[in-house]
Amino acid sequence: MLTDQERREIEAELPHYPRKQALCIEALKVVQHHRGWVDDEALCDVAEFLDMTPHEVDSVATFYNLIYRRRVGRNVIHLCDSISCWVMGGDGICEHLKGNLGIEMGETTEDGRFTLLPIPCLGDCDRAPSMMIGRTLHSGLTPGKVDDILRDCK
Amino acid sequence: MNKPLTEHIKPGAPPIDLAAYERTGGYEALRQALASMEPGGVTSMVEESKLRGRGGAGFSTGMKWSFVPMGDQAPRQKYFVCNADEMEPGTFKDRFLMEHNPHQLIEGMILGAYAIQAPTGYIFLRAEYHASQTALARAIEEAREAGFLGRNILGSGFDHDIHLHTSAGRYICGEETALLNALEGRRAIPRAKPPFPPVVGLWGKPTIVNNVETLYNIAPIIRHGADWFNQLGLTGESGTKLYGVSGRVNRPGLWELPLGTPLREIIEEHAGGMRDGYRFRGVIPGGASTDFLVEEHLDLAMDFASVQKAGSRLGTGTMIVLDDRTCPVGMVLNLERFFARESCGWCTPCRDGLPWVEKILDDVERGGGREDDLDLLAQQAKHLGPGRTFCAFAPGAVEPLQSALKYFEEDFRRHFNGNGCPYRSESAASGTRQVPPGNGHRI
Ligand SMILES: Cc1cc2nc3c(=O)[nH]c(=O)nc-3n(C[C@H](O)[C@H](O)[C@H](O)COP(=O)(O)O)c2cc1C
Ligand code: SF4
Ligand code: FES
Secondary structure (H helix, E strand, O other): OOOHHHHHHHHHHHHHOOOHHHHHHHHHHHHHHHHOOOOHHHHHHHHHHHOOOHHHHHHHHOOOOOOOOOOOOOEEEEEEOOHHHHHOOHHHHHHHHHHHHOOOOOOEOOOOOEEEEEEOOOOOHHHOOOEEEOOEEEOOOOHHHHHHHHHOOO | OOOOOOOOOOOOOOOOOHHHHHHOOOOHHHHHHHHHOOHHHHHHHHHHOOOEOOOOOOOEHHHHHHOOOOOOOOOOOOEEEEEEOOOOOOOOOHHHHHHHOHHHHHHHHHHHHHHHOOOEEEEEEOOOOHHHHHHHHHHHHHHHHOOOOEOOHHHOOOOEEEEEEEOOOOHHHHOHHHHHHHHOOOOOOOOOOOOOOOOOOHHHOOEEEEEHHHHHOHHHHHHHOHHHHHOOOOOOOOOEEEEEEEOOEOOOEEEEEEOOOEHHHHHHHHOOOEOOOOOEEEEEEOEOOOOOEEHHHOOOEOOHHHHHHOOOOOOOOEEEEEEOOOOHHHHHHHHHHHHHHHOOOOOHHHHHHHHHHHHHHHHHHOOOOOHHHHHHHHHHHHHOOOOOOOOOHHHHHOHHHHHHHHHOHHHHHHHOOOOOOHHHHHHHHHOOOOOOOOOOEEO
16 A cells, blocks of 8 residues: 555646556656665555556556666665766776675675666766766766765765 | 857856846746747747757757647647756766756746647656756746746736656657657657657647757747847857767866867867877767767868768767777777667667677677678668667667778777787776776866
């Protein structure tokens, strides 16, 4: 069941769209915001609320890379792997991150602190290499800077 | 007045609020249009301005608006959508505008919506642009409170409201019909065209989709006129352009310059030339899905027609520089890996062809390449070209590939016979792979 809070937040979007089903992505984002990720139960809750089948909702959920259908860490690191960052040594930053965290791209650390994911160009190419953690953009990355940033994450 | 997009922007400063925007003539164009122009008059003026879309394809903005059915027979519900999905690798221009001066986008959207008589507008914003989201949400609220949005705007009888929609990822959402599906809450698969969105768009209603930078031009055009806008360009095309440069140059950054500014001036003067120890080898001129240009093109005027004549596209106008110590094959591999991942998977040539291209390039990079791989890659580039796939994604994806095969064929060959990447061993030996990061000089 959706919580009252989740329901309120989804319903607040209703007036902006002519059909309830248009809220599918929005609703998934709302439950993800509250629950950390979209598990099967969350998926069914959204489906029921929108008069859709769980499969319809899942086909939407699995399309978008910022909807997580697997558990993620407290800090999701989105490392830009696009072209300007690559030219500026982004793959070195990637290796450094993987080594520091002891995980591969797409994995979560055992303590549930970090998940490492690739992201298309963050629109920060003149300050490359770049990554985003939560809502914060980190530019001009060097291995040393990466270590400092990780240390400050809860 | 020769930098209509950025003249009031101070890089790094907080977003310009409503009061500050109005002090510099903000919402004057809207007042003017609502008081004294017919909707069709706004469209005509934009057509006369010869403004072309800044989202990549360069289509005439006024002409696009003129395709929307008007008059009593036309549907009452129409939509005006701003494409703020900016995900084209190497592109960082729309974000800069939205974070600094959100009201100029809102004003442009209201003017566009008035021209096509659309009561509803959406901004489709990529989710990662948090600062843009905050700035735009605040600006929409301010505009609503001041009566620039809502019912009976400035007593004109025209109603319009804008809703800010944040996306959930995927590059294909930027393709305008995929964007419409995403806005409807579906998988972002492109739609068959025709019918085109100006006639059958969001929920089947007439819909205009325009890029952020395109819309920043609307209010200045209405305020100062089409003639003024025409004379801003250097080479017969109108207006200015946000040009960006990234890569191993001294001053990577973003500048508003007259449309048609020569490539050499952008790279050598504005971007400060190549860093010490690096030579210019080429440039992808307008985001990832454009063909390489090389040294012989340095004196090219960066306008739509000239870049096209040189075999590439102006695209988004944000360029990525290839230097002599970066492997062109590795660069193309990075691009095709991106495209293979981001393919929406709807049509077979793109869904299957791009991973194949990626695999071949990866193999070449590791030394497993052979002479006939060049033919295979060229053939794939052709098979994924214009008209052979469901949308323009795949043709864009192979633009850097086909031009790399043309200009850097020798570099491909140097990888063959088990050699692998010659650049990798060079840079490992001299320790140059780690370059100092970019520091971004914006306007
Ligand atoms: C694969 C693909 C991705 C695109 N991504 C964007 C984008 O992120 N932003 C954008 O404005 N246009 C993008 N476009 C272009 C849009 O389809 C559309 O042409 C544009 O938004 C129209 O606006 P304009 O005429 O003002 O340029 C993309 C096109 C394709 C084929
Ligand atoms: S060309 Fe690629 S992105 Fe476009 S519809 Fe086909 S599979 Fe999807
Ligand atoms: S390529 Fe990494 S921010 Fe643009």
